[in-house]
Amino acid sequence: MAKTVLVVDDSSTVRQQVALALKQAGFDIVEAADGEEGLATVAANRSIDMVVCDVNMPVLNGLEMVERIKARPENKALPILMLTTEGQPSLIKRAKQAGAVGWIVKPFDANQLVETARHLTRR
Amino acid sequence: MRFPFQAFGRAAQGAPRDVPADSVAPRVRGELGRSRSRVAARVESLNATTEREILACGRVLSRIVETARELIAENDAAVAAAAARSDESATRFIAEMQGDIDAQEAAVSSVLALADGMEEAVVAIGSLSQYSDILSINARIEAARIGEQGGGFAIIADHTRELSNTIRKAAERVSVAIAQVRAGLPPVRERASSMQERARAFGDLVNEQVSSASMRSAAGSGGRQIEAVMRLSNEALSHLQFQDSLAQELGSINRDLEVLAERVSLALDGREAPAEPVHEDSHTAGERLAPGKAVMFQQEEI
Numbered sequence: 001m002a003k004t005v006l007v008v009d010d011s012s013t014v015r016q017q018v019a020l021a022l023k024q025a026g027f028d029i030v031e032a033a034d035g036e037e038g039l040a041t042v043a044a045n046r047s048i049d050m051v052v053c054d055v056n057m058p059v060l061n062g063l064e065m066v067e068r069i070k071a072r073p074e075n076k077a078l079p080i081l082m083l084t085t086e087g088q089p090s091l092i093k094r095a096k097q098a099g100a101v102g103w104i105v106k107p108f109d110a111n112q113l114v115e116t117a118r119h120l121t122r123r
Numbered sequence: 124m125r126f127p128f129q130a131f132g133r134a135a136q137g138a139p140r141d142v143p144a145d146s147v148a149p150r151v152r153g154e155l156g157r158s159r160s161r162v163a164a165r166v167e168s169l170n171a172t173t174e175r176e177i178l179a180c181g182r183v184l185s186r187i188v189e190t191a192r193e194l195i196a197e198n199d200a201a202v203a204a205a206a207a208r209s210d211e212s213a214t215r216f217i218a219e220m221q222g223d224i225d226a227q228e229a230a231v232s233s234v235l236a237l238a239d240g241m242e243e244a245v246v247a248i249g250s251l252s253q254y255s256d257i258l259s260i261n262a263r264i265e266a267a268r269i270g271e272q273g274g275g276f277a278i279i280a281d282h283t284r285e286l287s288n289t290i291r292k293a294a295e296r297v298s299v300a301i302a303q304v305r306a307g308l309p310p311v312r313e314r315a316s317s318m319q320e321r322a323r324a325f326g327d328l329v330n331e332q333v334s335s336a337s338m339r340s341a342a343g344s345g346g347r348q349i350e351a352v353m354r355l356s357n358e359a360l361s362h363l364q365f366q367d368s369l370a371q372e373l374g375s376i377n378r379d380l381e382v383l384a385e386r387v388s389l390a391l392d393g394r395e396a397p398a399e400p401v402h403e404d405s406h407t408a409g410e411r412l413a414p415g416k417a418v419m420f421q422q423e424e425i
Contacts, residue, residue: 011366017364020360
């Protein structure tokens with residue numbers, strides 16, 4: 001059965017590009033345009049196997065979204081990968097503390113993203 | 124049109140404030156506001172256009188991948204159909220061979236039936252030989268009883284005996300020939316049966332080889348083609364990602380313009396602008412993660 005990845009990014013082009021790369025590799029994709037929508041999607045959809053998340057987003061930013069998702073015990077094992085243009089060590093450290101599994105600085109390599117997604121959804 | 128910043132520039136460089144501030148400041152603010160609006164509108168338009176075009180490129184890319192998948196699926200179907208035709212050919216070949224073998228079997232059976240009939244004929248010929256012998260003996264008896272006048276019977280007796288011998292020898296030769304025919308037929312039957320088995324095995328082998336070869340061919344070529352398409356589309360994806368950075372840069376330009384307008388306004392009012400905000404990470408230790416780089420927190424670096 002195909003694994004489902006939630007892509008949370010306010011940029012429609014990034015969502016499209018991530019979706020295209022992962023769909024080619026056989027993943028199902030669910031999209032959200034900001035942190036609040038991402039949070040609601042995770043709460044409503046128990047079949048999500050992984051989240052790919054931007055940092056700078058309106059309404060609720062990516063790091064806050066990760067903190068709130070991980071605050072719920074049922075989401076402890078849900079892998080969340082940050083995909084952002086940011087590369088500051090303080091932000092990366094905060095994401096790690098919040099429970100994200102990794103950090104990729106855009107522009108992303110599609111093959112690397114696919115391999116990472118495969119690796120993280122194998123668990 | 125006189126650029127309003129010239130007046131502001133002099134003021135900023137510490138020039139004497141001989142310009143009537145009350146008349147210049149509103150003009151500067153108005154001009155600055157209009158410029159900001161125009162630049163913001165252009166920035167927004169540029170961002171929207173870029174986003175629209177990139178999304179269109181993404182859709183085209185997605186369609187290319189789908190088309191490639193469809194082409195490969197069609198190719199696989201054609202290969203499978205060819206394999207099925209090969210299977211049909213092998214089946215037809217085996218059926219024809221089976222027909223030949225059945226015909227051969229029927230021929231052997233009819234030869235055996237013929238041999239049976241000939242054996243009956245040989246028995247009949249054997250009876251004829253015995254009957255000739257009796258005739259010969261009788262003729263000789265008659266010849267002896269009649270005496271010298273019975274010489275003709277003696278001649279008949281001799282001829283009849285010769286006829287009997289000839290018939291017997293002919294029957295023996297036919298009998299030997301029939302025995303030889305009978306002896307030769309079982310190996311023919313065995314060979315036919317063996318050929319039948321081999322034909323069946325050959326057919327199975329051909330089917331297996333054709334199927335596996337076609338599957339290998341379809342899987343191999345299809346897999347390679349889709350991998351190539353995916354590799355190319357992934358490369359294209361990397362090139363399309365500039366829009367996100369561009370949008371952020373345009374957003375920064377907008378914010379910088381806001382800051383500029385605010386500072387100009389403060390200067391026109393003769394107030395000090397606040398210090399430039401400093402990004403927290405310029406004070407923190409450690410290097411920024413470079414674009415395209417990745418780290419995994421719980422395991423190894425990707």
